[in-house]
Amino acid sequence: AQKVTQAQTEISVVEKEDVTLDCVYETRDTTYYLFWYKQPPSGELVFLIRRNSFDEQNEISGRYSWNFQKSTSSFNFTITASQVVDSAVYFCALSEASKAAGNKLTFGGGTRVLVKP
Amino acid sequence: NAGVMQNPRHLVRRRGQEARLRCSPMKGHSHVYWYRQLPEEGLKFMVYLQKENIIDESGMPKERFSAEFPKEGPSILRIQQVVRGDSAAYFCASSRTGDSFGTEAFFGQGTRLTVV
Numbered sequence: 001a002q003k004v005t006q007a008q009t010e011i012s013v014v015e016k017e018d019v020t021l022d023c024v025y026e027t028r029d030t031t032y033y034l035f036w037y038k039q040p041p042s043g044e045l046v047f048l049i050r051r052n053s054f055d056e057q058n059e060i061s062g063r064y065s066w067n068f069q070k071s072t073s074s075f076n077f078t079i080t081a082s083q084v085v086d087s088a089v090y091f092c093a094l095s096e097a098s099k100a101a102g103n104k105l106t107f108g109g110g111t112r113v114l115v116k117p
Numbered sequence: 118n119a120g121v122m123q124n125p126r127h128l129v130r131r132r133g134q135e136a137r138l139r140c141s142p143m144k145g146h147s148h149v150y151w152y153r154q155l156p157e158e159g160l161k162f163m164v165y166l167q168k169e170n171i172i173d174e175s176g177m178p179k180e181r182f183s184a185e186f187p188k189e190g191p192s193i194l195r196i197q198q199v200v201r202g203d204s205a206a207y208f209c210a211s212s213r214t215g216d217s218f219g220t221e222a223f224f225g226q227g228t229r230l231t232v233v
Contacts, residue, residue, distance in 0.1 A: 006159075037224075045160075045208060045224040091159055102148055102172060103212040103222035107159040 002027045004094050006108035013082055014116050020078045021111045023092030029053075031097040034068065034075045035105065040088040048090075051075065052097070082115045089113070121146075121211050122191075123225035130232050136196040136203070138228045142211030148172075149192040150222060151184060154206040166192060199232045206230075 003026040013019050025034065036048040049059070049066055056068050063083075067076045079086050089112045093105040122141040130136050142149050147168050152160040153176075165173040166186035177184070181199075186192040196203055206229050210222035 033221075035221075043206065043229070044226045047221070047223070050221055093160075102150070102165050103210070104150060104162055104165055104173065105152075105160070105210075105222070106162065107152075109159040 002029075002032075002094050002096070002106040004092050004106050004108035006090075006092055006111050008111045009109070010112040010114065012114045012116065015084060016081050018078060018080050019082050019086070019113055019115075020076055021090050021092070021113070023075045023077065023108060025073050025075065025092070025094045027094060027096070029096050033095045033097060035093040035095070036066070036075075036077050037091045037093060037107075038088045039091065039110070045091075048077075079113070082113075084115050084117055087113060087115045121209055121223050121225035123207075123209050123228050125228060126226065128228055128230045130199045130230065132200060132232055133198050136199050136230055136232075138194040138196075138207050138209075138230070139191045140194070140209030140211075140225060141191040142209075143213075143223055146211035146213050146223075148212045148214065148222075149186050150210040150212075151192075151194050152208045152210070154208065154227075156205070160208060163194075196230075199230075201232050204230055204232045 005024045032053045034051045038046040063080045065078045089110045091110045092108040095105050149166045151163040154160045162176040164177050164184045181197045183195045206227045208227045209225045212222040
């Protein structure tokens with residue numbers, strides 16, 4: 001069975017500080033996908049990134065960066081120079097890469113990020 | 118190209134009534150997934166459907182909940198005889214194919230069900 005753990009339930013920072021969100025996953029599959037979603041106070045789910053298990057190259061996109069470490073089953077996410085608009089709940093998720101599973105996602109419990117001005 | 122459309126956005130039901138949640142997938146998508154988000158929790162998978170077929174319902178409660186995705190029209194998640202514990206946000210996602218290679222699922226804005 002798959003499992004995603006986000007140990008941090010809430011993080012509070014002051015604007016312009018960096019924030020790193022931890023995500024640890026468990027899966028027996030050798031091929032899988034990892035995701036980060038953002039859920040702002042308005043409630044919708046905003047897709048941020050998808051990585052496949054073959055690609056451990058870390059990525060930077062604007063103020064966002066991701067650190068995928070297959071050896072430790074971690075997929076951490078960093079917001080650099082945080083802004084008030086980054087305040088949201090962030091979810092890490094995992095999917096198998098198989099026809100049987102489709103795009104079924106297993107989500108972590110989420111980390112609430114509060115950025116204070 | 119419109120995204121995944123869910124309606125209603127907010128639904129209030131009295132205990133014992135039926136709730137019907139609708140999801141219209143993105144154009145060209147024939148795979149639909151329903152998730153439930155209880156207050157202050159993450160999303161939990163409920164059911165995966167393809168047109169006219171239930172592929173995986175391992176996350177569906179055994180009683181009172183059902184889902185369908187007919188050949189024509191939206192996917193429907195039906196909750197009969199609602200109880201207060203059913204109050205949650207219900208999200209629908211759709212994907213073009215049934216595997217995650219090269220594709221991903223897109224989420225609707227959710228339906229927030231409140232049982233009073």
